[in-house]
Amino acid sequence: MFNKLDSNDRYMMIFFIIMVLAGPIILAPFGAGYPDLLQRFAIFGLFAIGFNILFGLTGYLSFGHAAFLGVGSYSAVWMFKLLTMNVIPALFLSVAVAGVFALAIGYISLRRSGIYFSILTLAFAQMSYNLAYSVLTPITNGETGLQLTLDDPRILDGANATGDIPSTNLFGLTMNSTYKAELLGMTFQFNVGFYFCAIILILGFYTALKIFRSPFGLMLRAIKTNQTRLNYTGLNSRPYTLAAFVISGMYAGMAGGLMAITDPLAGAERMQWTASGEVVLMTILGGAGTLLGPVLGAGFIKYFENIFSKINDNVLHAWFSFMPESIENLLVGVLHFFVGKGWHLTLGIVFMLVVIFMPGGLVEGGNRIYKSLRRRFGNADETQAAE
Amino acid sequence: MSFLEVRGVNKRFGGLQALDDVNLAVEEGTIHAIIGPNGAGKSTLLNCFVGKLIPDTGTVTFDGQSLLGLKPHQVNQVGVSRVFQTPEIFSDLTVMENVIIPCLAKRDGAFTLNGWSSVDAQADIREKAEQMLLDVNMADKRNMQAASLSRGDKRRLEMAMCLSQDPKLLLLDEPTAGMARADTNNTIDLLAEIQEKRKITKVVIEHDMHVVFSLAQKISVLAQGHVIVEDKPENIKGHPKVKEAYLGGAH
Numbered sequence: 001m002f003n004k005l006d007s008n009d010r011y012m013m014i015f016f017i018i019m020v021l022a023g024p025i026i027l028a029p030f031g032a033g034y035p036d037l038l039q040r041f042a043i044f045g046l047f048a049i050g051f052n053i054l055f056g057l058t059g060y061l062s063f064g065h066a067a068f069l070g071v072g073s074y075s076a077v078w079m080f081k082l083l084t085m086n087v088i089p090a091l092f093l094s095v096a097v098a099g100v101f102a103l104a105i106g107y108i109s110l111r112r113s114g115i116y117f118s119i120l121t122l123a124f125a126q127m128s129y130n131l132a133y134s135v136l137t138p139i140t141n142g143e144t145g146l147q148l149t150l151d152d153p154r155i156l157d158g159a160n161a162t163g164d165i166p167s168t169n170l171f172g173l174t175m176n177s178t179y180k181a182e183l184l185g186m187t188f189q190f191n192v193g194f195y196f197c198a199i200i201l202i203l204g205f206y207t208a209l210k211i212f213r214s215p216f217g218l219m220l221r222a223i224k225t226n227q228t229r230l231n232y233t234g235l236n237s238r239p240y241t242l243a244a245f246v247i248s249g250m251y252a253g254m255a256g257g258l259m260a261i262t263d264p265l266a267g268a269e270r271m272q273w274t275a276s277g278e279v280v281l282m283t284i285l286g287g288a289g290t291l292l293g294p295v296l297g298a299g300f301i302k303y304f305e306n307i308f309s310k311i312n313d314n315v316l317h318a319w320f321s322f323m324p325e326s327i328e329n330l331l332v333g334v335l336h337f338f339v340g341k342g343w344h345l346t347l348g349i350v351f352m353l354v355v356i357f358m359p360g361g362l363v364e365g366g367n368r369i370y371k372s373l374r375r376r377f378g379n380a381d382e383t384q385a386a387e
Numbered sequence: 388m389s390f391l392e393v394r395g396v397n398k399r400f401g402g403l404q405a406l407d408d409v410n411l412a413v414e415e416g417t418i419h420a421i422i423g424p425n426g427a428g429k430s431t432l433l434n435c436f437v438g439k440l441i442p443d444t445g446t447v448t449f450d451g452q453s454l455l456g457l458k459p460h461q462v463n464q465v466g467v468s469r470v471f472q473t474p475e476i477f478s479d480l481t482v483m484e485n486v487i488i489p490c491l492a493k494r495d496g497a498f499t500l501n502g503w504s505s506v507d508a509q510a511d512i513r514e515k516a517e518q519m520l521l522d523v524n525m526a527d528k529r530n531m532q533a534a535s536l537s538r539g540d541k542r543r544l545e546m547a548m549c550l551s552q553d554p555k556l557l558l559l560d561e562p563t564a565g566m567a568r569a570d571t572n573n574t575i576d577l578l579a580e581i582q583e584k585r586k587i588t589k590v591v592i593e594h595d596m597h598v599v600f601s602l603a604q605k606i607s608v609l610a611q612g613h614v615i616v617e618d619k620p621e622n623i624k625g626h627p628k629v630k631e632a633y634l635g636g637a638h
Contacts, residue, residue, distance in 0.1 A: 006505075006507070210502065210503050210505075211502045213505045213506060213507070214501055214502045214503060214504060214505060214506060215491050215495070215499070215501045215504070215506055215509065216499075216500060216501050216502035217502065217506075218480075218484060218487065218488065218491070218506050219488070219491075221477075221479065221480060222477050222480065222488055224479065225477045225478055225479035225480060226475055226476065226477050226478065228475055229475040229476060229477060229548075230477075230488070231458070231459040231460050231463075232437070232459050232460075232463055232468070232469050232471075232475065233460075233463060233488060233489045233492050233548065233552075234460050234463035234464045234489070234492040234493070234496075234497060234552070235460055235488075235492045235497055235498070236458070236460045236497040236498050237460075239498040240498065243500055247502075
């Protein structure tokens with residue numbers, strides 16, 4: 001029985017790896033196969049996976065995770081400025097600094113639970129955001145955002161001969177180089193930066209899977225369902241929640257570092273509360289407490305944000321041009337509110353529908369479809385099993 | 388010195404003297420019942436054992452060690468398990484997982500960052516949990532979600548969770564509260580059965596006198612925060628002070 005569970009996880013892992021690595025091919029027909037968006041899918045997927053370790057398992061709803069994202073970005077850019085354009089040290093520093101921040105913020109915030117915990121984390125994140133804008137300008141470069149300049153020291157890289165700002169690289173392999181392939185009238189773009197993010201995403205997913213199945217993960221789930229019983233069972237819930245908080249903060253820092261790696265600048269707006277809210281939406285939309293959910297939710301929201309928002313009236317007219325003009329105008333007039341700049345309305349409606357009818361998120365929806373299919377074709381399965 | 392010794396414990400809540408110079412001695416291997424009418428201070432006394440409340444004065448010593456100032460999880464790690472009035476279980480988890488958690492707590496202590504090995508790979512823990520479920524006749528329900536159990540099974544599961552840690556002392560807070568007579572009898576049978584298999588010292592808080600007379604070796608009667616009588620069950624039944632406390636003989 002448990003061997004079977006393990007093999008289920010193995011299939012899920014293989015499925016996940018294939019889907020992620022084949023991302024540029026799978027998403028190209030949907031107009032989402034370009035590097036910039038693919039990178040965002042991977043980065044926010046990683047962010048949501050980490051957030052889910054805290055929120056999905058322990059039920060502690062943090063409204064300040066964007067702070068760690070921002071801290072990660074700033075750390076990475078500083079590493080590019082001071083040490084080297086190689087991405088490895090930058091990524092390590094983002095994770096480490098975000099971890100330290102999470103330890104400090106978590107230590108204080110976790111003294112409270114429920115809404116008070118959420119408000120505390122929100123307060124800390126807004127504090128970080130405002131500090132980054134004002135007092136900490138020497139470190140964050142305030143409103144302009146932290147950027148690379150020609151006269152940055154970059155100790156390990158040596159003198160800059162070209163006169164251009166160098167690009168981020170993995171031991172010489174530049175992140176913004178893209179290999180293009182034409183097939184079936186479509187252009188597939190294989191970008192180094194995306195594949196770097198994808199590998200980190202896969203490693204992050206694997207780590208989350210291990211945590212979910214471990215005694216540590218079991219304790220975190222126990223915290224969500226009954227903290228009183230946990231304490232009277234001889235377990236100290238505080239270090240467990242703190243560890244979960246720090247781990248998820250480190251995931252966020254890693255996502256922030258990747259953002260800087262794919263696009264080497266960092267701004268304070270990354271820490272704003274809307275960014276913290278976004279990861280909450282992603283996790284709930286996809287399915288909190290499930291493994292695949294957060295990644296799905298992140299992909300869904302980022303797709304909406306980038307693709308749906310680009311559908312304007314001209315595109316709509318082109319879609320419905322085969323209809324009589326009066327109906328065409330009517331349809332375009334109605335849909336106008338739901339696409340383009342109105343994409344938030346559609347997302348809001350989808351979110352409401354999911355929360356009301358599928359509290360388990362998109363993953364629950366998928367499971368329901370799978371089950372109804374199995375029920376319909378169940379007889380065939382049983383006869384096969386009998387044979 | 389007794390196994391669990393309570394000496395001169397006082398606890399005040401504002402103007403209410405909830406516990407008034409309570410003395411209690413529980414002998415190892417026995418079932419000791421604490422009974423008393425509503426508001427006598429039974430639950431307050433129990434909360435003083437487990438680190439939820441700290442008495443204003445007095446000492447609580449367990450197995451030669453003071454329990455005062457310890458947090459609930461520390462009290463448990465010393466060897467004291469507690470069964471609640473309404474079963475406190477991990478409702479969202481499976482029955483098996485519910486029993487695995489206390490086993491892990493017993494083996495690994497109050498906190499271990501064991502995030503890389505699988506729960507399923509802990510053979511010793513699984514074996515122990517499996518055996519425990521067999522002992523309480525719940526092995527067939529191991530994959531059920533704990534929330535879907537009947538009330539009686541929830542109580543049984545909570546008992547199994549506590550017992551799986553091999554506690555030195557088991558505290559039961561009104562284990563039959565709000566139960567129908569049949570369920571009450573089942574619980575009594577379960578307790579008697581457990582007592583037969585493992586001689587664990589137990590302190591039972593009860594409102595229902597019927598429950599304790601068939602179980603306890605010794606009974607303390609608490610009224611208005613004070614222990615009025617401490618004796619064997621047969622001597623308690625007809626005791627005039629007890630009748631007075633329960634029936635309000637003062638009037």
